[in-house]
Amino acid sequence: MSETLLSVRDLEVEFDTYGGTVKAVRGVSFDVAKGETLAIVGESGCGKSVTVQTLMGLIPMPPGRITNGTATLKDKSILNLPAAEANKFRGVEIGMIFQDPMSSLNPTMTIGDQIAETLRVHRGKSHQEAFGMAIELLEKTHIPEAAKRARQYPFEFSGGMLQRAMIAQSLACNPSILIADEPTTALDVTIQAQILELMLELQRTEDMSIILITHDLAVVARMADRVAVMYAGQVVESGSVDDIFYQSAHPYTLGLKAAMPSNTHDRDKSLTPILGSPPDLFQPPAGCGYCARCPHAMKICAEHLPEITEVGDEHHARCWLQHESAPTIEMLHQAGG
């Protein structure tokens, strides 16, 4: 693996609410290498967005709280920084784009001014110089008539164009990492293809790493070098994109794959849904978070949190079935249990 840029270890984040304390992130570790794309996959409520928002310092504290863990970017810690320190790397070292560009941009400022603001604040450029650079950034994201569009407001942009503008803004300070939180979920498949293509192009030209948060396995297949699958606040499986798709080790990863039709899935074969719903993170289970929905659950799964087991080269799964003394799935089902 090439040089590690970002390293997250044992991150735990919880929130105080009226209903109690939600343990949203329960010990997440991952690395991001220079120039690679890491996809973090999981369904709503699995903690994928909270994880990256914590890294960006975007979680309000309180009610949020980091109870454990470290995150280092280029060997510098980025958690629990004072505001002034945080502002020096947020948007500079790490850029971020969001699912809904319409609500992430200021509706009362022109697109060009919003991008220029980033450059004025972080780079100390004059307004005029910053606005000129904003136009260049819009051109870089292939927005036609960039000079004219820079003077327009967000409501005058379509969803796809807004996402391009957001990407332009996130690139303003040449970040080494771009975090994209469900960047194409709100877009049509044709516009999604354009935005994904643009992200891959910019990754090459700007030499960036990308952390892509998504629930869509097809987008993962298109974009990722490595994948971390999250469930109930934990990474349950991580590895290269090929390991995750072709050598899936965790029953949840297998379940996700079986639940969606491939393009050649036969009409006569019904899909295999994952029954039940994710655990209540107010009272996280003592054992494996997936235990209640897992078709292969054993007694130990409900009682003890599985260890992280190496199942291949840089391929890990948090599952008792991967433990050296575990039975195979076939043995388990023959024994009736």
Add this chain to the structure above:
Amino acid sequence: MLVKTEELKKHFHIGRGQILHAVDGISLEIQENEILGLVGESGSGKSTFGKTLIGLHQRTSGQAFYRAEPLPKDFKTADHLRYSKEMQMIFQDPYSSLNPRMTVLDIIGEGLRLQGEHSGKEIRDKVAFWLQRVGLHPDHMSRYPHEFSGGQRQRIGIARAMIIEPKFVVCDEPISALDVSVQAQVINLLDELKQSMGLTLLFIAHDLSMVRYVSDRMAVMYLGALAEVGPANDLFFQPQHPYTQFLIESNPEPDPKMERERAHKPIVGEITSPVNVKPGCRFADRCPQVMDRCRSETPLLIATSENRQVACHLFT
């Protein structure tokens, strides 16, 4: 044939004399006991078509038929009562489509209550039956929508439509708001209900892989008009209309090796405005194979084989 439209149009006046051509002349037949998948980008008019078809919008012109019987242009209360026994709808957003101040019993039982032919006890029993049928518990009927997850709410929406025992159901993006693991549950449920009740479905969605999987036939809409209609697998694997080709090329496959191997050339531009549409092919500005006549002459939907139709001058 169960449902049929002829040149169905729905225009909206949006002020300053401007007209939005949401649905602009759709002629489509839906056979009994088939699932017709309707796909298209946002703004293509697919939801408006579904709603106009079952009388939730008043159509601007054209004809709609149910079992060869012409449907009224303007649905009065009596028409709604009559046709809602036959035609129902499942909505996209399981949050905004359930009244937060009504219990599940009232929500699911409302259709039966309005028909005025069932006693309170009958309605209760039927609601209990349908809650079980969609995988919920009869005890849930005294609860309110906010007590349920998205997937459970979508099941409530399905029970509300199915309790009427309709023949035809318009499913407007029934799974878009759901997580992948739950999508499969809802799809399997719809499929099973289709088999057991002999339902006919108009399945509106933008997830092409899912529509191909679910549907018997597929129809592609672009800017209020049909681009292509055909059997789902034929249309998906051998698309004829240049727009269908782009749509399917844009659709990523959950398979990294295939994604690395296939060519990626995303379609340029975006869907244009459906306001004051120009004559000619609606896709002309984005089409790589555009010809002169595409900009002046509107292509008609013509049969290219026994069961396929395409609206493109390349085929005329």
